[in-house]
Amino acid sequence: xxxxxxxxxxxxxQRRVLLxxxxxxxxxxxxxxxxxxxxxxxxxxxxxxWQQTGNTDLAKGKPGLAIDDFRNSLSYGPDDPEVQxxxxxxxxxxxxxxxxxxxxxxxxxxxxxxGPLNLDLARVSIQMGDVxxxxxxxxxxxxxxxxxxxxxxxxxxxxxxxxxxxxxxxTNDAQAEIAGLAADTPSEDGPLREENGRLFLRAGxxxxxxxxxxxxxxxxxxxxxxxxxAAQVAFENGEYQKAETYFERSDRVSPSxxxxxxxLLVRDVLGNDPYMAGLSDDExxxxxxxxxxxxxxxxxxxAGSGMANLSSSSPAQDLQQLTKDGQELQKRLNPALLARxxxxxxxxxxxxxxVEDTTAKVCGPGTGFDQALKLIExxxxxxxx
Amino acid sequence: xxxxxxxxxxxQTPAPSAAPAPSDLIEPRLKELRSLAHSFALxxxxxxxxxxxxxxxxxxxxxxxxxxxxxWIRLGLLGSAxxxxxxxxxxxxxxxxxxxxFLVQKYFTAARGSGVNQTKAAVYIFDGYxxxxxxxxxxxxxxxxxxxxxxxxxxxxxxxxxxxxxSALGRHLKLSRDKLRLIAPVGAAAGLAAAFNAPIxxxxxxxxxxxxxxxxxxxxxxxxxxxxxxxxxRSFLGGEPMFRVPSYTLGHPAELxxxxxxxxxxxxLSLAFTKIIAYFRPKLRALPEWTFYFQPAAAGLLIGxxxxxxxxxxxxxxxxxxxxxxxxxxxxxxxVLGFAKILxxxxxxxxxxxxxxxxxxxxxxxxxxxxxxxLEHHFFPQVSATVGPFALVGMGxxxxxFMRVPITSVFMVVETTGSYxxxxxxxxxxxxxxxxxxxxxxxxxxxxxxxxxxxxxPSMEEQREQIVLRxxxxxxxxxxxxxxxxxxxxxxxxxxxxxxxxxxxxRFPTGRWAEIPxxxxxxxxxxxxxxxxxxxxxxxxxxxxxxxxQRLDDALRFIQGHALLPVVGRAGSRKLEGILSVQDILDAYxxxxx
Numbered sequence: 001x002x003x004x005x006x007x008x009x010x011x012x013x014q015r016r017v018l019l020x021x022x023x024x025x026x027x028x029x030x031x032x033x034x035x036x037x038x039x040x041x042x043x044x045x046x047x048x049x050w051q052q053t054g055n056t057d058l059a060k061g062k063p064g065l066a067i068d069d070f071r072n073s074l075s076y077g078p079d080d081p082e083v084q085x086x087x088x089x090x091x092x093x094x095x096x097x098x099x100x101x102x103x104x105x106x107x108x109x110x111x112x113x114x115g116p117l118n119l120d121l122a123r124v125s126i127q128m129g130d131v132x133x134x135x136x137x138x139x140x141x142x143x144x145x146x147x148x149x150x151x152x153x154x155x156x157x158x159x160x161x162x163x164x165x166x167x168x169x170x171t172n173d174a175q176a177e178i179a180g181l182a183a184d185t186p187s188e189d190g191p192l193r194e195e196n197g198r199l200f201l202r203a204g205x206x207x208x209x210x211x212x213x214x215x216x217x218x219x220x221x222x223x224x225x226x227x228x229x230a231a232q233v234a235f236e237n238g239e240y241q242k243a244e245t246y247f248e249r250s251d252r253v254s255p256s257x258x259x260x261x262x263x264l265l266v267r268d269v270l271g272n273d274p275y276m277a278g279l280s281d282d283e284x285x286x287x288x289x290x291x292x293x294x295x296x297x298x299x300x301x302x303a304g305s306g307m308a309n310l311s312s313s314s315p316a317q318d319l320q321q322l323t324k325d326g327q328e329l330q331k332r333l334n335p336a337l338l339a340r341x342x343x344x345x346x347x348x349x350x351x352x353x354x355v356e357d358t359t360a361k362v363c364g365p366g367t368g369f370d371q372a373l374k375l376i377e378x379x380x381x382x383x384x385x
Numbered sequence: 386x387x388x389x390x391x392x393x394x395x396x397q398t399p400a401p402s403a404a405p406a407p408s409d410l411i412e413p414r415l416k417e418l419r420s421l422a423h424s425f426a427l428x429x430x431x432x433x434x435x436x437x438x439x440x441x442x443x444x445x446x447x448x449x450x451x452x453x454x455x456x457w458i459r460l461g462l463l464g465s466a467x468x469x470x471x472x473x474x475x476x477x478x479x480x481x482x483x484x485x486x487f488l489v490q491k492y493f494t495a496a497r498g499s500g501v502n503q504t505k506a507a508v509y510i511f512d513g514y515x516x517x518x519x520x521x522x523x524x525x526x527x528x529x530x531x532x533x534x535x536x537x538x539x540x541x542x543x544x545x546x547x548x549x550x551x552s553a554l555g556r557h558l559k560l561s562r563d564k565l566r567l568i569a570p571v572g573a574a575a576g577l578a579a580a581f582n583a584p585i586x587x588x589x590x591x592x593x594x595x596x597x598x599x600x601x602x603x604x605x606x607x608x609x610x611x612x613x614x615x616x617x618x619r620s621f622l623g624g625e626p627m628f629r630v631p632s633y634t635l636g637h638p639a640e641l642x643x644x645x646x647x648x649x650x651x652x653x654l655s656l657a658f659t660k661i662i663a664y665f666r667p668k669l670r671a672l673p674e675w676t677f678y679f680q681p682a683a684a685g686l687l688i689g690x691x692x693x694x695x696x697x698x699x700x701x702x703x704x705x706x707x708x709x710x711x712x713x714x715x716x717x718x719x720x721v722l723g724f725a726k727i728l729x730x731x732x733x734x735x736x737x738x739x740x741x742x743x744x745x746x747x748x749x750x751x752x753x754x755x756x757x758x759x760l761e762h763h764f765f766p767q768v769s770a771t772v773g774p775f776a777l778v779g780m781g782x783x784x785x786x787f788m789r790v791p792i793t794s795v796f797m798v799v800e801t802t803g804s805y806x807x808x809x810x811x812x813x814x815x816x817x818x819x820x821x822x823x824x825x826x827x828x829x830x831x832x833x834x835x836x837x838x839x840x841x842x843p844s845m846e847e848q849r850e851q852i853v854l855r856x857x858x859x860x861x862x863x864x865x866x867x868x869x870x871x872x873x874x875x876x877x878x879x880x881x882x883x884x885x886x887x888x889x890x891x892r893f894p895t896g897r898w899a900e901i902p903x904x905x906x907x908x909x910x911x912x913x914x915x916x917x918x919x920x921x922x923x924x925x926x927x928x929x930x931x932x933x934x935q936r937l938d939d940a941l942r943f944i945q946g947h948a949l950l951p952v953v954g955r956a957g958s959r960k961l962e963g964i965l966s967v968q969d970i971l972d973a974y975x976x977x978x979x
Contacts, residue, residue: 014432017557021439025446032446036621039453046465072466075704078629102712102773109632 047077054086063093081107088120097127115144119157131168135161155181155192162199174203182212190219194226197233206237217246224254231262238379240269268372274349275380285339288348291376292333294369295352296326302363318358325351353377433564433606437571440554441610444547444575445617448539451524451546452580452622455539458532459700467696467704474534474692474699478685481533485526485738486681493522496739500545502835504573505595505842513552513565520549526739530681534699536688536729538744540580547576547614567603570595574607575614581743582618582627583800584611589793594831597845626803627703630710633774633806641813643761647775648782648814650757651750652821655786658727658749659822659830665735667837677737684736688729698725702748706780709755710802712772716759719772723752742830746787747780747801754779774810777802781811786818789829794819852977856940857933859973860952860963867892867951867961868901870920874913881906886964887948890928891919896959898930898951899923933962937970944970 054069070087077083084107091100101124107117118140125134138161146153158181165174182196197212213230217223231246247263250256270276272294274287303323329351337344356373360366366374462477463469469477489497496519507515527542551572555565570591578587588604588611596603635641669680691698697705709719730745758775781798785791798804798811828836828844835842867890868877880889881903888900901909901923909922929943931952944950949966953959 014558017554018435018439021443021554025439025442028443028446028450032449032621035450035453039456042460046460050465068466068468071704071708074707075467076465078707079625098771099711099713102771105632106629106711 043076047073047080051083058090063090066090067094092124097124100124101128113144115141115146115153118144126164166202171203175205178203188219190216197229201233206233209233210237222253224250227253228259235266240266244270265371268369269375272372273376281339285335288338288345289335291352291373292348294373295355296330298359298366298370299323299326299355302359305363319362322355322358434609436554437606437609438613440551440572441575441613442617443550444572445579445614447546447550448543448576448579449618449621451528451543452539454528455532458528462533469696471693474696475689478534478688479682481529482681482685482738485530486678488526489739490677493518493526495519496522496526497737499541499741501541501594501831502842504545504548504569506840507548507552507569508566508595509842512562513555513569515549515552515569517549517553520546523739530738530740531700534688534692535685535733535738535740536698536726536745537733537738537740538701539741540577540743541741542739543576543580544573547572571606571610575610578611579614579618581801582615583797584615586793586797586800587611589796590790593790593793594845627801628707628710630777630802630804633804635809641810644778644810644814645817646761647754647757647779648817649821651753651779651782652786652818654753655783655818656822656825658787659826661731662734663833665731669735680736681738684732684738687732691725691729695722695725697722698729701744706748706751709751709776710773714755716756716772719752719759720756723749723756726752746784750780750783751776753783774807777807778810778814782814782818785815786822787830789819789822791815791819854937854973854977856931856935856937856952856965859937859969860965861969863961863964868919870894872919873915874910874917875915877901877906877919878910890951891923892959898928900928931965937973940965941970
């Protein structure tokens with residue numbers, strides 16, 4: 001009986017202690033919760049403060065200080081991807097590529113589709129000399145997600161990638177990227193089309209470049225810079241009629257001596273090229289004859305300038321030979337013969353081109369008509385080859 | 386009107402003519418109490434499990450408060466930057482050292498040290514008794530020491546605080562002595578689980594280092610307390626793993642060789658670290674008692690000087706471990722930080738400053754691991770990974786070598802980082818470090834510290850390594866085949882005449898065994914005809930059987946009351962492998978005695 005009572009009393013005591021424990025537990029919960037809440041608030045505040053300081057230091061060009069600031073921030077909020085990203089960028093700016101790569105790689109594991117992250121990794125990979133990796137991350141950035149203005153950000157990344165590829169002489173890859181860039185460019189955005197054109201030019205694709213410049217001009221026909229660029233590309237491509245059109249429009253919109261000179265040159269080419277399609281026989285014969293006469297004038301001027309006598313070089317000797325040949329040809333040729341005999345035409349033009357080549361070496365490059373003749377030569381040889 | 390003394394619902398009886406006996410008055414109340422008690426009846430076993438959860442919750446919250454207090458103190462004394470201003474780093478650990486030493490010497494003497502051995506002492510010496518004053522002392526002194534920059538960690542103190550909370554609850558609930566002994570490890574697991582956010586490692590550590598056995602009763606409570614502590618901790622401080630690591634993949638199998646090198650280096654360095662502590666700790670303890678008031682301050686001052694150049698080696702260093710895991714340091718810096726941390730941790734620990742060794746061990750391991758990784762990567766970039774994975778593996782490796790808990794160390798790396806991909810290198814490296822440490826240092830660190838404190842605590846490592854004697858080591862062949870149940874009494878008499886054994890073993894076709902003591906045989910023969918089959922005489926008797934792989938300790942329990950027992954194979958109890966007597970067991974123990 002006594003033992004039974006003792007057991008019951010003991011069990012009662014146990015229950016009371018258990019109940020008391022639960023009360024204490026609740027009390028401790030309240031204390032811990034308030035402690036934790038205040039500490040988390042302090043942590044969040046400190047993380048934000050250090051992040052702000054880091055941003056300021058980075059903006060001031062002090063990446064070393066910014067690294068410490070961001071690390072301090074991360075010690076209070078280690079999971080903040082934005083701070084991790086900023087730290088990686090600060091490390092990158094400070095030239096600490098391996099450390100930066102490590103942080104970014106960790107972030108990339110968590111969000112492999114992030115555009116900014118892939119871009120930073122691409123930049124780090126460039127610095128670490130891993131070109132293929134860099135290209136992979138550039139593509140990750142192009143096809144990745146961007147919080148604000150994704151189209152513009154993707155274009156920026158692609159431009160950076162193009163620059164990178166061009167700098168590394170990976171022209172084929174660059175051309176493919178620029179083509180992609182052009183395909184994604186809104187058709188109504190003139191400046192972007194013009195930018196594409198420039199890139200195409202740098203990648204050795206003048207035809208595509210001209211297409212982009214022309215597209216830009218269609219959007220804003222009075223943009224003189226674009227007109228000049230289109231004219232120059234057309235000129236380089238040998239599309240003199242287009243070049244004349246664009247130089248002329250540019251000269252009208254914004255007259256300049258250089259553009260005017262280019263326009264005159266193009267006109268010289270267009271007005272004196274005997275091989276141009278669609279010319280009447282008479283006109284063609286007239287042009288052959290005019291070109292021949294100009295060749296003789298140029299030869300005479302150069303031979304009489306004194307430069308030929310000073311030189312005993314091979315071109316100077318060629319000049320003497322040319323003078324002799326010119327005299328012979330002059331005796332045989334006349335406009336009627338040129339109009340009749342294609343072989344004589346070719347002979348005359350071969351003479352003219354030799355004259356322009358040789359006089360350019362002996363007396364310096366020709367100007368005006370002579371320059372046009374050089375261009376006609378290049379154009380003709382290009383079409384023959 | 387009813388008598389107010391009679392409870393509601395009870396039948397009112399007419400007043401007796403004579404005064405009632407006291408027992409008659411008490412009986413109804415007892416009945417009522419009994420029924421109430423039965424309605425909430427909990428066996429001690431169930432109560433213990435419930436208590437384990439409560440302990441886990443208490444410990445979890447205590448550890449949360451502990452960690453937050455450390456952080457508040459750090460912010461107050463050192464500021465919010467990872468690299469504090471010079472004057473703070475020089476003065477804070479020294480000043481805090483003075484206060485801590487005063488508190489420890491005057492009020493909380495049991496708060497000295499890491500806390501692991503104190504918990505073991507509670508289990509093996511003091512019947513699970515950990516004074517609650519120690520919990521308070523540990524909380525105050527450790528948070529001040531660690532928060533001020535002493536190179537110590539909060540994990541081992543958390544373990545001791547958990548044990549203290551559990552012990553206090555157990556005492557108030559008047560648990561039996563057995564349960565009281567068990568309750569300290571239950572609390573220890575909870576404390577550690579909350580401190581590390583790693584319940585599996587906590588359970589394994591307590592089993593590997595504190596109680597040493599996988600007993601089902603202990604395991605259930607330990608797991609419950611560890612899980613509830615971890616849940617509570619996560620609800621307050623977040624569930625993310627302690628460290629965030631970059632993803633890792635084993636590039637080439639040859640990479641494992643470079644991790645093996647890390648195992649060798651970590652093994653040697655952990656050995657050196659143990660020897661430094663083992664050498665200097667008793668030297669400082671032997672100094673006059675008044676110096677105890679100044680030793681932590683002096684250590685703090687020296688730590689401050691080191692911290693002026695390398696602030697990373699002050700405090701717990703978790704943030705810097707994270708940086709090492711992200712390859713944020715060159716291998717040269719990592720090596721310097723590793724050695725500097727060995728120095729500062731040794732100073733803090735041997736000076737008697739309260740605080741744990743877990744965090745510094747992880748720090749040193751991460752730095753040394755990273756340094757080895759960086760060095761190997763420099764010379765063999767194809768074979769070796771970068772710094773980060775080596776720092777990760779290094780944490781576990783140094784821990785395995787220093788603490789001598791190889792299994793815990795593997796799980797700890799997995800749990801604290803949430804990364805399973807690293808487990809193969811961790812296993813290889815940890816094993817090598819552990820074996821080197823064992824080969825050149827007979828006694829593990831905690832056992833060594835216990836011996837220095839004149840405590841005879843059982844070494845879990847020695848227990849694991851002890852040779853276990855089994856039945857096959859003691860059994861012998863019988864000198865004649867056993868009798869069959871169908872044999873006659875006359876056959877039994879013949880056998881008895883040819884054997885020296887005290888009993889005759891009888892085998893039944895069902896696999897049951899029985900015995901006939903030789904001394905009883907004459908009486909049986911008198912009572913039964915000679916042609917009586919033995920199964921008629923031994924109809925109900927059943928003899929326990931042993932198996933060759935059973936432990937001799939277990940065999941002792943079965944053999945009580947029997948002269949000998951049959952040893953049979955596990956494939957079928959009809960085949961007699963041998964016999965075993967008490968004398969055989971004693972002889973076997975005698976042979977293996979040191």
